[in-house]
Amino acid sequence: MTSLNQDAARAAQFVGLNADTITFHGGQPLNGRIEVRGAKNFVTKAMVASLLGDQPSVLRNVPDISDVRVVSGLLEVHGVKVERDVAGGELRLDPSNVKIAHMAEINAHAGSSRIPILFCGPLLHQLGEAFIPDLGGCRIGDRPIDFHLSALRSFGAVVDKLPEGIRLTAPNGLHGAKIHLDYPSVGATEQVLLTAVRAQGMTELTNAAIEPEIMDLINVLQKMGAIISVDADRVIRIEGVDRLGAYDHFSLFDRNEAASWAAAALATNGEIFVEGAKQAEMLTFLNVFRKAGGVFEIHDDGINFKHPGEAGLKPVVIETDVHPGFMTDWQQPLVVALTQAPGVSIVHETVYEQRFGFTDALVKMGATIELHRECLGGQKCRFGQRNFVHSAVISGPTQMHGADIEVPDLRGGFSHLIAALMSDGVSRVSNVGIIARGYENFLEKLRTLGADFTVGS
Known part of the structure; x- marks a missing residue:
């Protein structure tokens, strides 16, 4: 090739x-x-959401695409047991043994994918730290991670930029925050949702994205035990909870x-x-x-x-x-x-x-x-x-x-x-x-x- x-x-x-x-x-x-079958832009995020739970989740109507394989690999190097029924379009995701992954392992599986940035909130909740490599993606324009890092800091994360990537820690845990998006970015909204659901207190996100894939991610998080409300004026409020369980969900x-x-x-x-x-x-x-x-x-x-x-x-x-x-x-x-x-x-x-x-x-x-x-x-x-x-x-x-x-x-x-x-x-x-x-x-x-x-x- x-x-x-x-x-x-x-x-x-x-x-x-x-x-x-x-x-x-x-x-x-x-x-x-x-x-x-299931939407690429939802399925991969629902897979990341499984990290937040303390029981195995089941995701149905999953397409056999390479992005799903990439996220499966990333979950596995973080200790999640992934069982796949390709023909049936089903994934079983068991987060019982979540662990920190080495940067080399993350890089080997992620390539230029931007999905590792969404692992940060769940990993900070589960382990107190997270690592992400330099991020890429399709060549269609600027997709900076600065907002993601800024939002994570708002929740109480400490961000250290290292030669091989970025290390995040949460020495005092994560807490709710008021966050406004200058533009209703889907990725930024996902970041806030995946971090806020287990942060202490209330999070208010204004000018949020409300795409169907976002709403289906909210459905998944609610099934796991999250408390999330969505207003007609693009305001999403998330009341943090101490723990989340599992979901069984059929993807849009x-x-x-x-x-x-x-x-x-x-x-x-x-x-x-x-x-x-x-x-x-x-x-x-x-x-x-x-x-x-x-x-x-x-x-x-x-x-x-x-x-x-x-x-x-x-x-x-x-x-x-x-x-x-x-x-x-x-x-x-x-x-x-x-x-x-x-x-x-x-x-x-x-x-x-x-x-x-x-x-x-x-x-x-x-x-x-x-x-x-x-x-x-x-x-x-x-x-x-x-x-x-x-x-x-x-x-x-x-x-x-x-x-x-x-x-x-x-x-x-x-x-x-x-x-x-x-x-x-x-x-x-x-x-x-x-x-x-x-x-x-x-x-x-x-x-x-x-x-x-x-x-x-």
Whole structure:
């Protein structure tokens, strides 16, 4: 594997992918039925929450993705016994023997994952100390850990920066705090929740994230014995408790994966039934999908997404935002489909400042996409006047052709797969291991839908 980075290589190995390149023969519609299981952005955090309990927890509807394997490894080096039923999508997590892990072990399992920062609160409660390495993640913008460390200090943690990483201690235990988020960050909200539930006293978090994955994490913590209230004005209050028990929980579905397959149906002139998808969590996406010309049907067991046929696609204006707005993870796959909509579509990205790097490959394949530093949506955003390229103008329709492209990040990578599948000719997509971080059995699902590809160059 010459062009595959270390994390992509690890992800590829988890799904049995022994080459870094997939060769696609495009131009065929994707048709059929696939299943989505638990949300990557919830499941991994619920796994961390098991550290807070004193009894074994059970998590159901768990996808077999590399991020789940990474967190399993991190839990195991911290003494948690992890039993996995991959076929049944079930994890049993026993925290009876939690211990401090060596930094080298954490690094070996974490790679560039940012999940270790969320171990800090639970480990401080259980052991009085925690270690975290330097943290990475997808190349989509700045994801600083400064807030995480500041919040942990507010709870009473002492932070020592060492050459090999960061050591945290809680010599006087952790206590409740009043914390305000300048931006309703999902990761920051998770940090506060996982730390506050066993901190002494009351914690009040204002301007919190309220994504469905956050609410499901709150469900899990409440099952364990936490006392948490959520107000309509983005205020979360947590009353700390002395101990937490276990949970038995069925994860909500991965709405990001569901939206990706919906965009694939739209882009390839196909029809895909996404088993497990639910209307309520996808309300905003479904509205935009319909405005773009897409057709969908809601069923008890999933949602059927399809291209409108002769009616064709329509240009749209999209502005990403925190929930209940249009998710940033939804815009990348949908941009691929919008290259085939007659007219001009505009996407204003307000969540991450560097999320349009994936469009370079689309332009190489024939798309007409212009990037701008100005806020081209309906409102000014925090990236305005800061010299970030965060708006895209997509003109269509354009004829897309095969090309050699490299996956830049998780969602951008799946978008590249869609582009390769809708384009005429042959495309070679490298660095594909990254996609296994968040898309379960994506190669098997592509085969089920009729995609024509071979693994390897």
